[in-house]
Amino acid sequence: MSALATVHVVVPARNEERLIGRCLDALATSRALLLAERPTLAVRVTVVLDGCVDGTAAVVRRAPGVDAVHVTELSAGGARAAGVARARDLEPDLDRGRTWVACTDADSVVPAEWLVGQVLAAEQGAVCRVGAVHPELGPAERLLHLGWLARHSHAEGHPHVYGANLGFSLAAYEHVGGFAPLACGEDVDLVQRIRAAGLAVVSTGDDPVRTSARRSSRVRGGFADYLTALAVDLARAT
Structure with a gap:
């Protein structure tokens, strides 16, 4: 792709008052480091407030330079899609080929x-x-x-996909139709379609993101359910 002009970070959040502050602090540090190396880049952070009824919005308002868009209880895929769409809303003449979208989650902490x-x-x-x-x-x-480490090798070329640590060009995203409105697995689905289109995908263990290991889940089949099932399987095996 041509030299990047814009990096747009998308963070979906639903009732994440307790955890989103540290997420945004980590993103601010990462943004500052990037701009120190690439001062001509436009770097934006958008939080998708998805039906929040707690203090998440107030935490986001206190974060300098963070944009917010309000939606009403979309699916995980729908919320991520709304965050990507915000990039186009903020800059209608955006060059898709020079725009990179970086995704993480409100309960996660990215490295610098x-x-x-x-x-x-x-x-x-x-x-x-x-x-x-x-x-x-x-x-x-x-x-x-x-048990997690045994099942999740993150060597170069690993097969895993996580919405908390994902990036793509806006042009590629639009080429394959964007995030589907799935309750979970929207990240895997998107990457599968990008790969099926023959586009260049790199899987890396560099810069791993720390994410919450909570076991309560808003959707069936998500990360929290996976950890719960893994804990049960491991306990049965001992």
Whole structure:
């Protein structure tokens, strides 16, 4: 792709008052590091407030330079799609071929080098970068931590896809039809379609994102359900 002009970060959030502050702080650090290296880039962060009834919106308002869009209880895929659409709303004449979208989640913490890694992938010819995540498991959950590591190799070229650590060019995203309005698995579905279109996807273990290991889930089949099932399987095996 041509040299990037815009990086647009999308963070869906539903009632994340407790965790979104640290997410936005980490993104601010990552944005500052990227701009120190690429000062001509426009870097925006949009939080999609999806039917929030707690104090999430107030936390977002206090975060400098963070944009917010309000939607009403969309699916996970619908909320992410609304965040991507916001990039076009903010800049109608946006150059799709020079725009990179980086996705994470409100309960996650990106490392400082995260956005730099996203941009480097684009500069090296990728139109999609699939990253790694590590659930935040405490010392008392050592068995679950080891079980996770055994099942989730994040070597280069790994097969896993996480919405909390995903990036793609806006042109590629639009080419394959964007996020489908799925309750979960919208990230996997999108990457599958990008790959099926023959576009360049890189999977990396660099710059892993820390994500909440909570077990309560708003949707069936999501990350929280996976961790719960994994914990049960491991307990049965011991």
